[in-house]
Amino acid sequence: MIGFQYARAGNVADAVRLIAGDPIAKFVAGGTNLIDLMKMDVERPTTVIDINRLPLKEVEDIAGGGLRVGALVRNTDLAYHPFVEQRYPVLASAVMAGASQQLRNMASTGGNLLQRTRCHYFYDTATPCNKRAPGSGCSAIGGHNRMHAILGANEACIAVHPSDMCVALAMLEAKVHVTGASGERVIAFAEFHRLPGDTPQRDTNLDAGELITAVELPPRGFATNYTYLKVRDRLSYAFALVSVAVGLELEGDTIREGRLALGGVAHKPWRDPQAEAALRGQPAETATFARAAEVLLRDAKGYEHNSFKIDLARRCIMRAFTQAARGTPQSQSSKKIV
Ligand SMILES: Cc1cc2nc3c(=O)[nH]c(=O)nc-3n(C[C@H](O)[C@H](O)[C@H](O)COP(=O)(O)OP(=O)(O)OC[C@H]3O[C@@H](n4cnc5c(N)ncnc54)[C@H](O)[C@@H]3O)c2cc1C
Numbered sequence: 001m002i003g004f005q006y007a008r009a010g011n012v013a014d015a016v017r018l019i020a021g022d023p024i025a026k027f028v029a030g031g032t033n034l035i036d037l038m039k040m041d042v043e044r045p046t047t048v049i050d051i052n053r054l055p056l057k058e059v060e061d062i063a064g065g066g067l068r069v070g071a072l073v074r075n076t077d078l079a080y081h082p083f084v085e086q087r088y089p090v091l092a093s094a095v096m097a098g099a100s101q102q103l104r105n106m107a108s109t110g111g112n113l114l115q116r117t118r119c120h121y122f123y124d125t126a127t128p129c130n131k132r133a134p135g136s137g138c139s140a141i142g143g144h145n146r147m148h149a150i151l152g153a154n155e156a157c158i159a160v161h162p163s164d165m166c167v168a169l170a171m172l173e174a175k176v177h178v179t180g181a182s183g184e185r186v187i188a189f190a191e192f193h194r195l196p197g198d199t200p201q202r203d204t205n206l207d208a209g210e211l212i213t214a215v216e217l218p219p220r221g222f223a224t225n226y227t228y229l230k231v232r233d234r235l236s237y238a239f240a241l242v243s244v245a246v247g248l249e250l251e252g253d254t255i256r257e258g259r260l261a262l263g264g265v266a267h268k269p270w271r272d273p274q275a276e277a278a279l280r281g282q283p284a285e286t287a288t289f290a291r292a293a294e295v296l297l298r299d300a301k302g303y304e305h306n307s308f309k310i311d312l313a314r315r316c317i318m319r320a321f322t323q324a325a326r327g328t329p330q331s332q333s334s335k336k337i338v
């Protein structure tokens with residue numbers, strides 16, 4: 001690891017001021033992604049600004065319903081928080097599907113949103129990678145691309161966003177609260193992460209020096225009919241090949257509102273209003289779920305090693321909706337270990 005300075009921020013204003021003075025600095029929260037990237041020489045911050053003392057560790061009710069989750073709430077604390085377990089079980093389930101208990105004890109809400117892709121070439125500094133070294137090329141297109149994108153990719157980058165939590169946050173239509181040198185703003189979750197376009201080095205629409213302060217969950221939690229289904233190479237401690245977060249609001253057997261987001265398939269959690277429109281007012285049955293899957297995956301394109309993901313995603317969507325409609329969600333929980 002190469003040398004760097006360490007600074008500790010005492011409050012939000014202090015954190016913003018410190019990073020404004022050093023554009024190559026990075027905030028560190030749990031450190032479970034950033035420190036690995038520094039050890040592998042992928043990230044080279046001049047200064048690491050420790051934000052762990054900031055007062056961003058609460059999960060609070062907000063006026064009009066909904067929940068405000070501080071950026072430093074640890075993944076474990078989020079998944080086991082009673083408000084989250086009861087009102088947003090799809091989020092609790094998605095968080096529990098990620099990483100390991102030890103990692104979830106350290107990983108923060110803000111850091112989870114900003115974790116980088118797990119594309120092997122991104123971590124291997126001996127290979128070309130447009131995300132790590134813009135303009136150098138994409139080694140995954142002609143290389144090992146089993147884990148890579150089937151939606152929204154282009155010749156610049158076919159990496160996927162690796163988070164589980166973010167798939168549930170996309171489905172729930174969360175909002176991200178940020179503070180920077182020019183003040184505070186709120187970013188809709190659908191606008192937070194980016195597709196590669198011609199700037200694959202940029203994962204999000206966060207401006208340089210902006211600090212995530214909280215994630216806001218809207219009142220609607222789909223707490224009765226939901227599921228988070230994650231398919232991976234091992235039952236735990238592995239990133240998703242495909243994951244699906246779904247929620248249904250039912251009137252008898254008819255779908256009043258349906259939500260669907262896919263993980264492991266694109267540079268950002270993948271949602272499509274047209275697929276959700278195909279659910280509205282329809283019977284909660286196999287044919288409806290198949291139509292929604294068809295719409296969501298209509299532009300899916302595989303590469304040499306990952307075409308299997310297209311059929312896998314379709315099957316996952318069908319299974320997830322069937323579980324949600326029956327009120328029998330996929331269980332991701334395990335006993336709390338602290
Ligand atoms: C072996 C392993 C397996 C894993 N498996 C999974 C998995 O299956 N599913 C999954 O979803 N995740 C998985 N993860 C990833 C893990 O969830 C992330 O590393 C973690 O969520 C990152 O949070 P952190 O607080 O440690 O972030 P850090 O490493 O501290 O920071 C990550 C990035 O976010 C920035 N940052 C952090 N907080 C803020 C903030 N408030 N404002 C602005 N910038 C900020 C940092 O500057 C850095 O760029 C795995 C990780 C490992 C190491």
Ligand code: SF4
Nearest residue numbers: 119129138157158159
């Ligand atoms: S897929 Fe993206 S992250 Fe992976 S090698 Fe290509 S440019 Fe780099």
